[in-house]
Amino acid sequence: MCFLQLKEQYPEIDVPLPKKKWFGDNFNANFLDERVDRLQELVNCIIENQTLLSDSNVRDFFCLDEPPSVTDSVEETKVFKK
Secondary structure: OOHHHHHHHOOOOOOOOOOOOOOOOOOOHHHHHHHHHHHHHHHHHHHHOHHHHHOHHHHHHOOOOOOOOOOOOHHHHOOOOO
């Protein structure tokens, strides 16, 4: 799932996509802190919106219907796109 697809599919919902840095230091601490904050805003927006939360792609991405268990290996918890 691409979050840009969410914006296209649900144009009436403001999905706050975090900015990317095309040039410069992508590992700058300030940039990373801001990006983490924006990603958290994105996740919060999705979780708080029933329309987005009911979307099958969103549910698959966040493993909402089949959350991994503590006994699953790292490979078993990865989401694979077919």
